[in-house]
Amino acid sequence: MSTHPDFEGLYRDVIPSVVSVYVGGRRRPGGAGSAFVYDDHHLVTNEHVSRLADASKSNRVELRFADGSWRVGDVVGSDVYTDLAVVAVDDVPADATPLRLATENPSPGRPVAALGNPLGLEGSISAGIVSGANRSLHTSNGFAIPDVVQTDAPINPGNSGGPLVGFVGDTDDGPPYEVVGVNRAKQGDNIGFAVSPVIANRILPDLVADGHYRHSYLRTRTLDVTPSVAEANGLDTPRGILVVGTASGPDSTDILRGCSGTTRLRGWEIPVGGDVIVAIEGNEVRTHEELMRYLITETRPGEPVAIDVLRDGAPATLVVELDERPSGDRDRDTRGGGGSRIPIE
Incomplete structure (x- = not known):
């Protein structure tokens, strides 16, 4: 050049x-x-x-x-x-x-x-x-x-x-x-x-x-695991993304689990108790942007994907069948792979 x-x-x-x-x-x-x-x-x-x-x-x-x-x-x-x-x-x-x-x-x-x-x-x-x-x-x-x-x-x-x-x-x-x-x-x-x-x-x-693109839909709301989120959830290191909520409910044992409550840390209400996604199909996930990029560029609705998580601090692998995102969906609380942010230090 x-x-x-x-x-x-x-x-x-x-x-x-x-x-x-x-x-x-x-x-x-x-x-x-x-x-x-x-x-x-x-x-x-x-x-x-x-x-x-x-x-x-x-x-x-x-x-x-x-x-x-x-x-x-x-x-x-x-x-x-x-x-x-x-x-x-x-x-x-x-x-x-x-x-x-x-x-x-x-x-x-x-x-x-x-x-x-x-x-x-x-x-x-x-x-x-x-x-x-x-x-x-x-x-x-x-x-x-x-x-x-x-x-x-x-x-x-x-x-x-x-x-x-x-x-x-x-x-x-x-x-x-x-x-x-x-x-x-x-x-x-x-x-x-x-x-x-x-x-x-x-x-x-x-x-x-x-005329359209079929987006994969994980039905989750997530939050990047910062040092404050890690501390609130009893994690040794800030790693992966926390599942704040899911469309399938918090009590399911065979899919991703959302948070069960919040705790107050240095003035912020921080969600706790949810799965922490650390990888999808063997690819490390450090931010919700990385998860979204993988879903868009590497997956199709209806496909099963293996998601590595930390559940209650222990590693687990969950197999989730991806849905198709509804056309024009505006539900911020169940956006696949991404989520609204809460203030974190």
Whole structure:
């Protein structure tokens, strides 16, 4: 990779495949969002962008390509839990070629560019680096998207759904750029987020083929085991995630067991008595984000999974058959693998 990233070259090569998205025939400040070409007949955007089309009861969006031409697309697939959506469109301009989606998540420090339609300013590019990886980003439905990419490249309203593009250096099988995230949100100065390519690669093929993605559902509410949680639960070391509650009830002996009460420690009410998940299918679980990432990328509803836990301080292995998460579920108390946080020191 060059010491000085060629953002001019990146813009020239990538911008024909970046699309501005409008809903209801209105070109308004901020627009509806952005998208990029995924294959010869589909674009990728955010679910919350496509939701505007659904609200208009048309399920259609108007698309403006970089060459100035317009198309009308149909939202054919969406997933509220990862904020991804797919738009089908005929007759994509010849120079709007599909952008390659990275197979691995980018590392912090990698130069990137966010392209799209911020504040209605079509064909914009902003640059920065990957600031962090493996973040968890909470959505309006109470679900947390795992594995999110953090960047300091400016992302503003209207950028949503556009590509976060990274350099790959010299390559013999295509351009030296790849999409390393689907831009989603801004939180504070110099902090933006994008859905990771690992998550996108898992979700998008199903959205194209079936219109939806079937999420595995563990029916648990969890809390990371911090030193305070470990102390309150009589654990020697802070390790794994505590099952605060389950949809199946606290008295079941053949599935995960939730907490039976709370104890007060240094001013905080901390749940106690639940199983502590330490691994799934032999893969160590240190945070609820790791559990969620594994459920999304490695499992399907109906599959049995082996979950290693500490129950009353003793190791045990439980086999749990995964459910399918209900479409549009908003029950924060039974979210699979994740959970609302309580303040912990």
